[in-house]
Amino acid sequence: MKEWSSAQYLKFKNQRTQPAIDLAKRIADKKPQTVLDVGCGPGNSTAVLKRTFPDAHVVGIDSSTDMIEKAKTSCPDAKFMLCDITTDLENLGNYDVIFSNACLQWVPDHRTLIPALFGKLNDGGVLAVQIPMNYNEPLFVVENEVLSEPRWGFTGKERTIATLPTEEYFDILASYTDNFDIWESVYYHRMPSVEAMVEWIKGTNLRPYLGALDEKKAAELEAEITARAAEVYGRQENREYIFRFRRFFFLAENK
Numbered sequence: 001m002k003e004w005s006s007a008q009y010l011k012f013k014n015q016r017t018q019p020a021i022d023l024a025k026r027i028a029d030k031k032p033q034t035v036l037d038v039g040c041g042p043g044n045s046t047a048v049l050k051r052t053f054p055d056a057h058v059v060g061i062d063s064s065t066d067m068i069e070k071a072k073t074s075c076p077d078a079k080f081m082l083c084d085i086t087t088d089l090e091n092l093g094n095y096d097v098i099f100s101n102a103c104l105q106w107v108p109d110h111r112t113l114i115p116a117l118f119g120k121l122n123d124g125g126v127l128a129v130q131i132p133m134n135y136n137e138p139l140f141v142v143e144n145e146v147l148s149e150p151r152w153g154f155t156g157k158e159r160t161i162a163t164l165p166t167e168e169y170f171d172i173l174a175s176y177t178d179n180f181d182i183w184e185s186v187y188y189h190r191m192p193s194v195e196a197m198v199e200w201i202k203g204t205n206l207r208p209y210l211g212a213l214d215e216k217k218a219a220e221l222e223a224e225i226t227a228r229a230a231e232v233y234g235r236q237e238n239r240e241y242i243f244r245f246r247r248f249f250f251l252a253e254n255k
Helices: 006-025 044-052 065-074 085-091 110-118 138-147 166-174 194-202 207-211 215-232
Strands: 034-038 057-062 079-082 095-101 121-132 180-191 241-253
Touching (some): 006 065, 034 044, 044 057, 044 095, 065 079, 110 121
Parallel strands (some): 057 079, 095 121
């Protein structure tokens, strides 16, 4: 599988960070002493948490070495650790805030994961999560259509998205606390071209598919997705494109 690239991911740093800013604002009145950023990536979300809670001990964890190394340089006031929460969660201790921005969709078995994260909260602690839920956006519909074609030889094992229906998150949270909140936001990202949209997904969900192909075949796959996406997206009057991105949020308090 193609490794995570902080450079590719950060091509759209502002757009990827805005949901973390919006989620952090919802808990800005808290006074945590300890904060854990699950799936911190290159440290952009961790920097948001450090600005929001300057007196807190903030720890960022990620399973990508490249992401952790970038995070250490971009947010030196926080602590960063290489960590896989599917195996290492029990060793992390407890926190006043556990935060995750656009990470948990890569982690399997949310029916077990969400309660496990909730169980790592101190009394009065808050679990704050944002998960992309953008599968009906035309770009992703086109992408899935292309990836399903036999000529690429994909087996289905490349796909790692692990989200549940939103109603299931409601039921999971309700079984552990009466103090939770769920909402969605759709971000309208300005894009200069369809090629830019494909650059976006190359840093996330298209990454494992490109990594499974040789260089020539990967270029053909990228070109095919770009060509088909160009057929379904129209330019705005100023010649830009709108890339809609639906995101699902929840807060749950251990109280």
